[in-house]
Amino acid sequence: MLEEAVEKAGVSLQELSAIAVTEGPGLIGALLVGVVAGKALACALDLPLIGVHHIAGHIYANQLVHELEYPLISLVVSGGHTELILMERPGQFRIIGRTRDDAAGEAYDKIARAMGLPYPGGPHVDRLAQEAESEIKMPRSWLEADSYDFSFSGLKSAVLNVVNQSKMRGEAVQVAQIAKGFQASVIDVLVEKADRAVREYGAKQLLLAGGVAANKGLRSRLAERCEQLNVPLLVPPLGLCTDNAAMIGAAAFLKWDKQEFDSMELKAEPQLKLEEW
Ligand SMILES: Nc1ncnc2c1ncn2[C@@H]1O[C@H](COP(=O)(O)OP(=O)(O)OP(=O)(O)O)[C@@H](O)[C@H]1O
Numbered sequence: 056m057l058e059e060a061v062e063k064a065g066v067s068l069q070e071l072s073a074i075a076v077t078e079g080p081g082l083i084g085a086l087l088v089g090v091v092a093g094k095a096l097a098c099a100l101d102l103p104l105i106g107v108h109h110i111a112g113h114i115y116a117n118q119l120v121h122e123l124e125y126p127l128i129s130l131v132v133s134g135g136h137t138e139l140i141l142m143e144r145p146g147q148f149r150i151i152g153r154t155r156d157d158a159a160g161e162a163y164d165k166i167a168r169a170m171g172l173p174y175p176g177g178p179h180v181d182r183l184a185q186e187a188e189s190e191i192k193m194p195r196s197w198l199e200a201d202s203y204d205f206s207f208s209g210l211k212s213a214v215l216n217v218v219n220q221s222k223m224r225g226e227a228v229q230v231a232q233i234a235k236g237f238q239a240s241v242i243d244v245l246v247e248k249a250d251r252a253v254r255e256y257g258a259k260q261l262l263l264a265g266g267v268a269a270n271k272g273l274r275s276r277l278a279e280r281c282e283q284l285n286v287p288l289l290v291p292p293l294g295l296c297t298d299n300a301a302m303i304g305a306a307a308f309l310k311w312d313k314q315e316f317d318s319m320e321l322k323a324e325p326q327l328k329l330e331e332w
């Protein structure tokens with residue numbers, strides 16, 4: 056992969072300025088492989104090493120195509136995270152809301168599996184939701200009136216109930232109508248909370264990030280809302296929404312600008328906190 060990457064980029068390893076690598080959070084096995092490879096390269100090429108937070112990567116994927124203006128609100132929706140983050144300066148993150156149970160992407164994948172759709176289920180549920188003409192109404196989880204937190208496990212259970220009831224009655228599962236109802240619920244809550252955060256914190260931009268940022272329904276509903284709010288919505292191009300290496304390079308510039316490098320002691324941190332990175 057490394058060989059292919061430098062070949063496609065038209066550069067040689069010797070021309071690089073630094074090596075950026077995801078230090079966390081995530082599964083320890085995957086992180087270890089990356090950190091060891093990153094250190095080996097930095098050592099062999101005598102280059103500075105920069106450990107990067109995976110979610111900072113998702114957020115800064117936007118900077119590859121947009122100019123960021125602070126303060127901004129980031130809505131991170133991925134396989135493991137659903138967070139609203141206030142950013143008053145480059146590289147400064149304050150999490151104002153997070154999921155209390157399942158992440159949005161995780162909920163997509165779980166309900167997709169229950170309906171027999173391939174993994175990852177997000178894109179399939181998204182497509183079916185666009186195609187369906189009617190929806191099966193699903194609950195919305197707003198939590199406390201002033202909360203920016205999210206909860207998707209109740210919605211997931213509601214979907215599983217509908218699926219199981221159809222199966223018990225020997226009826227065909229209405230996959231597309233369920234997908235549409237599920238997606239409408241997820242999007243309603245994400246849009247309302249992001250809107251409130253943008254207004255409360257006077258954000259100059261709303262920035263969308265993470266794998267679920269590829270969701271067509273979410274992108275169009277957020278774009279509509281941002282137009283009403285007169286606040287630009289920044290979304291990464293589709294290829295930069297789900298995990299990719301370019302986004303890790305983009306976030307590494309935060310440290311590069313300050314010439315803040317890591318030593319060969321850099322460790323994989325499965326629980327690395329964004330606010331402490
Ligand atoms: N069009 C889409 N609609 C909804 N979800 C989508 C879409 N495309 C991808 N996803 C979801 O995005 C998720 C993958 O995103 P990502 O790669 O950022 O997750 P991750 O790296 O596993 O989690 P994290 O970044 O939180 O550690 C999967 O859950 C997938 O179903």
Ligand SMILES: [Mg+2]
Pocket residue numbers: 109113133134265266297298
């Ligand atoms: Mg990810």
